[in-house]
Amino acid sequence: GQQVQQSPASLVLQEGENAELQCNFSTSLNSMQWFYQRPGGSLVSLFYNPSGTKHSGRLTSTTVIKERRSSLHISSSQTTDSGTYLCALEREEGTGSKLSFGKGAKLTVSP
Amino acid sequence: GPKVLQIPSHQIIDMGQMVTLNCDPVSNHLYFYWYKQILGQQMEFLVNFYNGKVMEKSKLFKDQFSVERPDGSYFTLKIQPTALEDSAVYFCASSHNWGAYEQYFGPGTRLTVL
Numbered sequence: 001g002q003q004v005q006q007s008p009a010s011l012v013l014q015e016g017e018n019a020e021l022q023c024n025f026s027t028s029l030n031s032m033q034w035f036y037q038r039p040g041g042s043l044v045s046l047f048y049n050p051s052g053t054k055h056s057g058r059l060t061s062t063t064v065i066k067e068r069r070s071s072l073h074i075s076s077s078q079t080t081d082s083g084t085y086l087c088a089l090e091r092e093e094g095t096g097s098k099l100s101f102g103k104g105a106k107l108t109v110s111p
Numbered sequence: 112g113p114k115v116l117q118i119p120s121h122q123i124i125d126m127g128q129m130v131t132l133n134c135d136p137v138s139n140h141l142y143f144y145w146y147k148q149i150l151g152q153q154m155e156f157l158v159n160f161y162n163g164k165v166m167e168k169s170k171l172f173k174d175q176f177s178v179e180r181p182d183g184s185y186f187t188l189k190i191q192p193t194a195l196e197d198s199a200v201y202f203c204a205s206s207h208n209w210g211a212y213e214q215y216f217g218p219g220t221r222l223t224v225l
Contacts, residue, residue, distance in 0.1 A: 103153050
């Protein structure tokens, strides 16, 4: 089954509002990464966050291993934040490393 | 930050032809990956590679797929022969080590099989 559940699947905001994107996982965790995927498809790495809270400008990522969740908070959203946000889980495994991606959260910010 | 490059950015080929996708990973990285994303769908793991060997591959990594990194040059994904369902964006990634190390992604190669 799906090991990484992202919610919401889509979100529409007015400029200036905050966004909270969630990622829940069903397996043990090595690390969590958050990406922004541009409409053209290229990826922008936002956070590498195996645990705890990290900040970058208007973005905050929090990973709570015991609760098997990670969140991405966008404060004071801007129209340029529109796009798809992906979380990716690296599981604990013995045969090398691989990321399992969520289905993505499509954010639309209106002026 | 560290950059992963992919060449070409777009490739259009006829079904049945061979295609090679090239990845220039971060210079001191030792672990390499390919991921596949069909338009509008989820990103999926294909294969990882270390020390000249495939460590793990997914069910999407068909027999027609192969990877190599000859003499520390490009890390390549070869598809021979191609099929219509191979149309997708292929992302290369690299990491310094595996097991809780950040993976750095390239911009992707959009492959269209006609």
